Amino acid sequence: MGTKDNSPIVLFSPLDWGLGHTTRSIPILEALILLKCHVFLACEEGSACEKILKERFPQLHFLPLKGYQISYAKNTQWFAIKLFLQIPKIIAAIQHEKKMVKRWTEQYNFDTIISDNRYGFLHKKVHSVFITHQLQIAAPFSFLEKLIQKINYRYINSFSECWVPDFAGANNIAGQLSHPQKLPATPVEYIGPLCRLKKITKERKYDFLILLSGPEPQRTVLENKFIAIKNKFSEKIMLVRGLPGGTPGLHCDANFTIKNYCDAEELSVLMAQSEFVICRSGYSTIMEILYLQKKSILIPTPGQTEQEYLAKKLMDQSWAYSFSQSSADYYNQIQTAKGFTFYLPQIEESSLKNFLEENILD
Structure with a gap:
């Protein structure tokens, strides 16, 4: 061992x-480094995941592993169907992972393997x-949820244990996603929210910080909606496009x-400088926003x-305000949120x- x-x-x-x-992996990797573990990271060469993790952890060993490369439908009505049609690709990726892990284990003699989903x-x-936070x-449809959970548990039960980044009690973040009526057979540990950002104090500079993320084309659709109404705002706004492959330059237009x-x-600085995060x-x-106590x-x-469920749940318990991307009036929705x-x-x-010291070192 070791x-x-x-x-x-x-x-x-x-x-x-x-x-x-990728981003929620950062606090786990930081903790493993503090515990003097020798960490190997597997991700696709040239991907945004590799770029982010190499910048943050240049000292770690990187291994090339092809990603799932899932594509999304532009028309949201076809979202589930297009995802369903890619199941053979997902299964092939799972089999490839198993083969690569077997090869690497023989070469490096790992003590622990950690998979985020x-x-x-x-x-x-x-x-x-x-x-996972999605047990x-x-x-x-409910019948589909039951079928998916059965398949999900079949895979999860192949692991030694399952870590859930949420609170263990009733006052939790993910609701029935992380606290279903039936748990998998493998041991489950609730490890609390994961956040790579730091709590700092800064003077307020922006009224709204807009963070764009997620798959295309919906990331661009949302960006264009904000660009179309930017001249309506008197408040100071920072919009981060969420494009790690692009240049980090700024474009300033009045406020x-x-x-x-x-x-x-x-x-972390922008979060501290902003009153609201969109x-x-x-x-x-969500874990980062709640950890930093941001509206x-x-x-x-x-x-x-999943995102629709989480947005509704958090609004129902007054932890966040939410509205649909298809809303006809973004400006008034945002003013209402104030x-x-x-x-x-x-x-x-x-x-x-x-937690990691007890579970990795012991």
Whole structure:
């Protein structure tokens, strides 16, 4: 076990559907480094995932692993159908993961394998961990949810244990997604929200921070809606396009500033400088917003039932304000959100390092 200095060797890989799995991996990787683990990261060469993680962790060992490369329908009515048609591609990616992990394990003798939502990223002879906040995957119909959960659990139960980034109690973030009536057979640990950003204090500079993210073409659709109404605002606004492959330059137009991309340090500053955050209701983004105690306006990606569920749940419990991307009047929705009464949860500092110490080093 471990290297010559007896440090554990850990293999880690996040799913490549959007950047949420990548960004929420950062606090786990930071904790593993603090614990002196030798970490190998598997991700697709040249991908946004690799770019972000290499910039943040240049000292780690990177292994090339092809992503799932899922594409999305432009028409949201076809979202589920197009995803369904790509199931053979997903199954092939899972089988490829298994083959690559087997090869790497023979070469590097890993002590622990950690997969953020990659179903084939495990080895039967190595302690393998699956990270997910979706023990129950939201679907348009209840019979479909039951079928998907059965398949989901079949994969999850192949792992040694499952870590859920949410609170264990009733006052949680993901609701029935992370707290279904029936849990998988493999042991489940609720490890609390994950956030790569830092709590800092800055003087307020922006009224609204708009964070664009998620798959195309919906990312561009939402960007264009804000650009079309930018002259209506008297408030100061920063829009971050969420394009890590682009240049980081700024475009300033009166009180409306546009930036292509921010790293975690820059984003921590912008969060601290802004009163409201306008963004998608992706789970990783929600964890960051709640951890930083920010008032948020959520616009779920059309057709993504998980985001639609989370946005409604958080608005119902006054943790966020939400409206649909198809709303006819963005300006008035945002002005209404300014008068919304927010009851933000108090989130204690994470004990992630202690949790990993008990589960990885012992």
